[in-house]
Amino acid sequence: MTARRERILYALQQIYALLGAPLAWIVQICVCEALAAQACYPAQDPLVHPDLHALGAYIGAVSLVCLAVALGGLTAAWRGWRTLRQGSGTNPDRRAGRFLFRVAILSSPMFVLGLLVTAMAALIVSPCKPW
Template identity: 30%
Template sequence: MPESGLSTSQPFAARRKLLTACAIAGLFGGPGIWLLQVIVSEVLSATACYGFSAPRPAPLWNGFNMWIFAISIVAALVAALCAGLAWYGFKLARSGKRADEAHPHRHEALRSANQLHTDDALRVRFIALCSALVGTGFLVGVIFVWLAPLFVGPCGVWY
């Protein structure tokens, strides 16, 4: 019974896994932590700053500002880590040389191994660049959400 391509060990498998992890960190880690920061901060703000029908003059909890600050610090650190991993993946994708031979698929049978290698490297670099840009963009978003209570106040209206 022939082995599938997924179960065979390839020399570049560890590098591919690292590039995949870096891309996932940038594409999903940054946006995910930003979304989580916004959801948690908004829920806490709604609970602490608003009653049933009217806003409260002061937050319900004494340490409310500290909680919002701590949530924002943790979110900024995680988002910075995700963006850093994404940029590391982009740097790795730009400098990397694959050691394997390209295996042409049916629809790519007329392409040379060098063309397949070049196309694959360009795809990997494009995904790595997108990941780095998305991760950095959401890091900026996390920082803006962090700074908003400083300018508006913890129970101020943001719009």
Template identity: 35%
Template sequence: MADSANEQRVIGETPVAPWRVFVAILAAPAAWTLQVCIAEALVAQSCFPYDAPMRASYAGAALRAVVGISAAALVVGIAGACLSWRNWRRLADRANDAPPRADRTLLNGEAFVAKVGFMSSLLFLFALVATDVAVALVSGC
């Protein structure tokens, strides 16, 4: 009887809230997507708005804005990767600490989703860094 209660306690616990897993999975991809969309729109409009070259472009101001957006996106991506790693470790430990007779399907599934989120965050963190390098190497106009 005690084993059954212990199994229910371990399976019923939720050390990681589902919204935290969701935020961690989407933080880095959303940061990269917003960075690319906003930066390209700013740079494109700073040099050639409406397909006509400007007499005095505001490329310097656009570059400063793009660098700021890139830094903010990188911080969000790093935070998402750290949160994903933390979620993955906590859920994997929870799955490993389950009693031998417990149904581990749900526990392993949660840990798998968190692990995929961590790998996705690392991939998009690399994309954020590569986009930042491109901003540094390529001229605005």
């Protein structure tokens, strides 16, 4: 593998580690809210039951995909940190890399928890009921 390709893959690993979990949570919220809004509020007045019968399944599927992306980001952060800690990384600025991976390791579990809580709330509380 060339040195340039290694640097690009390392940079992509850092980006995924830092942004994978937060972006997955944002996507989950946006997609699930859009699905619920279209299924429950197609016109001016809210419906009693969702217009889309499989709304819970769609919300669950979106949540599972987002959870997989978030856990992948956490895994990328863990592997990157371990690689730099063991000394097999080729990045010249290893200290900054270790710091970025530590930040990702510390922040990703909070977003994974947010994903889980958001999914549970969306599946337990009917989206057509007023808050």
